[in-house]
Amino acid sequence: MTTTDETQAARPAGRPRSARAEKAIIDATLDLMGEGMSLAELSIEAIAARAGVGKTTIYRRWSNKEDLVVDALAKLKSPLPEMGGRSVHEDLIAYLEVVRRDACDARSRCVLNIAMNDAERHPRLVERIRQATIEPRRAAMSALLQRGVASGELRADLDVPVAMATLVGTMMWYVRSEGLDGAGELPHNIAERIVDQILTGLVSR
């Protein structure tokens, strides 16, 4: 390839750093984490080998493993679903559909893996992840449910924290238990079915 240039802001002499190599390193990091490696198991050598890159190229950019992981996770911008739907019902389906896709995607899964598994060993890193990724989603979901309560679409005495756990937890658990692996064989309308049944309730009437 002939494209190896990067920025043209300043003009440092010499050969510019390869953006290709940088992307390969980030990708390899996310791939390995997505395959279930914890932060402790993740090794710079494995990343370098996976990326087809010398270790020097990694250490020239990041001084240690944690910095690299922070940057890699930052590249994983998971777009919040747009919630401009007509009804809360439809917005919930759209939201859960994003949850389903993330839960099936190895790349996205590693965020939760780290947040759940490495909380005690890397509290600062986990806190950064929580603030950047998890909290906005929780806030969006909470706002959506409260919108439903205000509009009368949802019951007035709704227990919002429990309802959030119900909606998200159902999808997460369902994917884990039924849709075995990345190549999911889930029903295509699973988000709709989950939302319908949760909103309606399980009891006969």
Added chain:
Amino acid sequence: MTTTDETQAARPAGRPRSARAEKAIIDATLDLMGEGMSLAELSIEAIAARAGVGKTTIYRRWSNKEDLVVDALAKLKSPLPEMGGRSVHEDLIAYLEVVRRDACDARSRCVLNIAMNDAERHPRLVERIRQATIEPRRAAMSALLQRGVASGELRADLDVPVAMATLVGTMMWYVRSEGLDGAGELPHNIAERIVDQILTGLVSR
């Protein structure tokens, strides 16, 4: 202590193996896994240190780490909740209460941790765990829901797999997100609140 005997089936010469040491090893293994260690991170040396035992004593009994973990998990007999309640509603609360307690207990948590995290690396081990621990619970829950459908307590068109994921997934997710650590600060009646809201549904009527 004076009790160091084990079995009296055969009669191998020499000093008998200490049952106390064996139990200490198993306990240390379960404790460390309960603290969040994955199979890969778990080290024989850490187990020996925690158990107050020489590494020799471990290697004399188990030839490798996986064998030890299999034996340790086998010792974790998780009693299924008795479901002799009057209503499906009450049985569901009893069931979810057990789920809550297990989710908060470090010992029980490690079963799920391994089942979820090490599925790709140790498929045989995970499959054994699934058959021995997870599958009976799934079957019990499925039977309970179907009983509810048959009795008319639950809607006739109930999507049982989704309903199972809803009930269990809600509790698991709620504990993970709210009841931060082992020393939970969850509301005492959380199982009841979850079941009530799920059975009734979220919509206003």
Added chain:
DNA sequence: GCGTTGCGAAACTTTAGCGTATCGAAAACG
């Protein structure tokens, strides 16, 4: 008491990863 086997502690060897340094080649600049 004697032989046998288990015990915990410690020393040993091997393996794996870290972080650094060095190498020739390559890619930019003047």
Added chain:
DNA sequence: CGTTTTCGATACGCTAAAGTTTCGCAACGC
């Protein structure tokens, strides 16, 4: 061109842990 910097590759010394062996002592049957 020559200079500068990065590239991938490889080698190095270092540390931590794995797994094995050794050792002196303890607990059993005979």
